[in-house]
Amino acid sequence: MKGSSATVGQLERFLRSRGLRLTRCRKLAVEAVEACGAHFGIEDLKAAARAKGLRVHRATLYRTVPLLVEAGILRKVSASGGDRGEYEKGLGRGHHDHLLCLRCGRSIEVSSVAMEREQARLCARHGFLAVDHQLRIRGYCADCRSDGQPGDAARRPGRESAVIVAGRR
């Protein structure tokens, strides 16, 4: 995995541009991100760090993570219900939205050009300048909707990308 070092580079560039320092803890944070799943919270980062025998204080991570977001390395999402703050890697991967299954808890990452276009149109109509957006659709995934119309489980995604993420902590 060389993803980590590339990310550190990204972080360093960002920090430089802001007159901030590339510290042990900040490097550690991006490494911890690599060790986490698709969606994670700040406490997960702390756990990942400790698993490597490195210690960081919660408060420090709470200060660091917003920087990673600003640097474009992380993205804040509310993929699941939205209780705890959740993040995901935001570097390199294009923007995507989430389909959250209420039964199996899986989170399916999707993206749709048509959708983005429609959002842009909506903003334009309101004279609104969009910076980012988040769409979460809750419902039942193909595997789980068997209650209701059974036999639908084998759908294939069309030309959209779809990443199924392990869900349910």
Added chain:
Amino acid sequence: MKGSSATVGQLERFLRSRGLRLTRCRKLAVEAVEACGAHFGIEDLKAAARAKGLRVHRATLYRTVPLLVEAGILRKVSASGGDRGEYEKGLGRGHHDHLLCLRCGRSIEVSSVAMEREQARLCARHGFLAVDHQLRIRGYCADCRSDGQPGDAARRPGRESAVIVAGRR
């Protein structure tokens, strides 16, 4: 305002259908909702109740609000960043999405048929059965985007409905 009593009726019907009771506290909750702004948290409800000289315990409200959601009287939203749980009235008003201004904090409620249609299409492609969804677009409202392209402040919404909500607690 007779909205309240209509809402109580809605609640009563729901509770009946579930063998639950229409209690003092539950009525109080829907009244507190009326007294709250467009978006509010459970603690706001408690405050609203206390302002009327009525006391409810936090725990009770935490138990009551999910019922109001199930009854269709409230909707859980993450209109602002998403730290505390937020709710809004969900009765009578059609579904809408939120444009959140990063500068003035206003939350603009919008709805777009084209958008909903696109979402339906997206779900269909993934064999996903949608139950509900939430879209939040962050950026700068017409009044605030003056940084950048000044002079845009007087945009008129097109044929979309738009409700501007007081924002910024």
Added chain:
DNA sequence: GCTAGAAATGCGACAAAGTCGCAATTAGGC
């Protein structure tokens, strides 16, 4: 109207998530 049983409430203790000020440490330019 009275009573038994179920449901709802208040209470308080708790857990998790997040924030803050401050003293000790460290990165990085010189």
Added chain:
DNA sequence: GCCTAATTGCGACTTTGTCGCATTTCTAGC
């Protein structure tokens, strides 16, 4: 290597949300 400002760890604190239990309050049946 030194100096200074930035960063960290710490711990105390707030906010948000949950839980079990004793008490109160509905409701249905008598």
